[in-house]
Structures are given as C-alpha cells and as structure tokens.
Amino acid sequence: MKTHMDIEKLIESGSIRNELDYERAMVADRKLRLLAKTSVHFKNLRTKLRDLIKVYENRVWSDENAVGNELIYQSDQAELIAEKERVFLEKRKKAIQHKLKDFNLTQEELGLLLGHKSKTHMSELINGIKPFTLQDLVIISKIFKIDIETLIPKFLPIDKIDRISATIEEINKPKLNEVKAQLFLAS
Template sequence: MVKKTTIDLIMDKLAINNILKIQSLSGELEFERASSLYLKTRKQSKEDASLSEVRDHLKKLIKKYEQEHWSDEDQISDEQIKESDFAEAFVRNENEFLQKRKELIRKKLKTYNLNQNDLARILGHQKGYMSELINGLRPFSKDDIIVIHRLLKINLEDLFPPFIPQERAIHIKSILEKLSASGVKLRKQDLNLETT
C-alpha cells in the first residue's frame, strides 16, 4: 500500500465533497489551498447551489484560520512566514499546472471535434462533475487520466501534476545520500517548487 503524503491528505481533505466536514484548517498549505478553492468556486457557485454552501463554509474556515494565526503581528514568526511563502508558491504552481492542463484538454477535444460533455459521457461522469474535474475542483482519477492520455494523445506529464512534495523530496534526498554509490540524485530544481 502506498503511504499518502501530507499533500495527498490535504488534497483529499479539501476535495469538494469533504469541505463541509472540515472544522478547521491546519497549516499554511491547507489555508492556501482553501483560499484558492474559494476563488475557483466563485463562478460555479452561482450555477450550483451546493457549491455555494461549500464556498460559504470555506470562507468561515479561512477567516477562522486568519484570526487564529495571522491577527497578532507580534506572534508571527519567521518560520510561519517561510511556511506561508512555501504554501503560496506550491498552490500557485499547482494552479498554473491545472490551468495549463484544462486548456490542453479543451484544445485536444476541439481538435477531435468533441466537447466537454462528450468527454464526460466517455468517462462515465455527469456534466457538472466533469466541469469540476476540468476546472481542478476535484482531482481526476488515475483511470480518467489514462483514458484522456490515450484518447486525446496528451503526454502523461501534462496530465499528472509533476510536483514532488517538499517533505517527500527531502526524504528521497536523505536516502539517496546514504546510497551514494548509486549515482542517482535529485537536482536542486527537483526540490524547488518555483522551477517545476
């Protein structure tokens, strides 16, 4: 069984269908992802009342986190600022990847004279659910990604986010240092989210 990383757990926790179960955000990465999701759901919440409820709950979670962690300037540490900067960079890169993937899928669909609804039918999804997948509100399943890859001839690296979460990259680097004879190494840019 594959151990889930902190990033995977945050993504699961902040999946659209889990948001209403969340009582509080724990950490800067969750805060940044919740803030991003809040902005992403603005347009869709006007069309889907259930997303409006999710968006309202996200707003409450965000405000609560800000009050608990950012309201007293004297209590903000350099480590907290560093963690915030890291989380912001990670979410920005993640959003850029999702936007690029969305545009690529739409372009390929057009090339094959298909639309998003056709893709939803092919994958066995409802129209609204497909919209949430395309817009990055829900993660694609591995099976969906493989079908899109084969059907639309899109490279897998353009469909799967290429990020190695920092904690995982650090773990890999420490193990590789112990296995120094192997010659396999992570380059500096492999650890740096800004250059992914």
C-alpha cells in the same frame, strides 16, 4: 495520484491544517467564485470553504506577535507551491478544453467516456476542484492524444519531498544524495 487538494475533502475535514492547505484553499476560493455564479452546489462549497479560511486566519494570523519568520517562510513556500499547481491545472484544463472543442464533445460527454455520470463532478475535475484519477488522465491522453506530461505534473508536493529527503538521510547512501538534490530541482 493526488497532485493537489480535494476541496470537498478539506471541507469535510472541518479545518485547514497548514499553510499549504490555506494557500490551496485561497486558490480554490477564486475558482469557486466564478463557478458559484452558475451552480448552487459551488456556491455552498465556496461558503463553507470561506468559513474554514476565516477560522484558519483568525487562529494563525490574527496575533501579530505570534507571526514569526518561520511562519512567514512557510507561507511564502506554500504560496509558491499553490501557484505552481494553479498554473499547471490551468494549462491542463485548457489542453483538455481545446481537445473537447476539436472533437466537438461536451464535458458531460467526456464524463460518460470516463465513466462519470455527474455533470457537476466533471466540472469539478476539469476546474481542479477535485483531482482526476490516474486512470482518467490515461484515458484522456489516449483518446485525445495529449502528452501525458501535460496531464500529470512532474513536481512533488512538499510533504512528499520532506518525507523522501528524511528517508534518504536515514538510509545514508551517496548515490541517493544526488537524487535528493533532483527532488528539489524538479519541484
């Protein structure tokens, strides 16, 4: 289940495609700023990410005449979504770290329980740089007795909401219209 962007995959793709990816990249840049002080891997990741951010800003935002109300609206919406994701990931991180402390475990030891051998990979998962797998989150929930809703967000990404909404309109069933309204409320 992908609830947020995988920063390494974004960097591998070579470009930021839209405002949501841009806002997520900005959040990741702030996270990586702190992590870069402790790891060359994160420092290199941040440098590559910042290069992509600059290219996107120059392509999309540099011409004042091309920036219209639609782009500003998209930017505002993307910022809200990215912030909601950031807050969720921070709460999840704190819940996991609290349980690690209670169990007197390190992130590395949690990684062993999950079947991950890399200390860096666990740090990326905990810090929201890479997404956990659904299986990882179920294991964490069972071991630490953390409510699954603390680990898995209930909101949907905007692209999924748009796709589902369009399909609901296409199917044109009255009861589905009620579901459509709930999709937006939950997000």
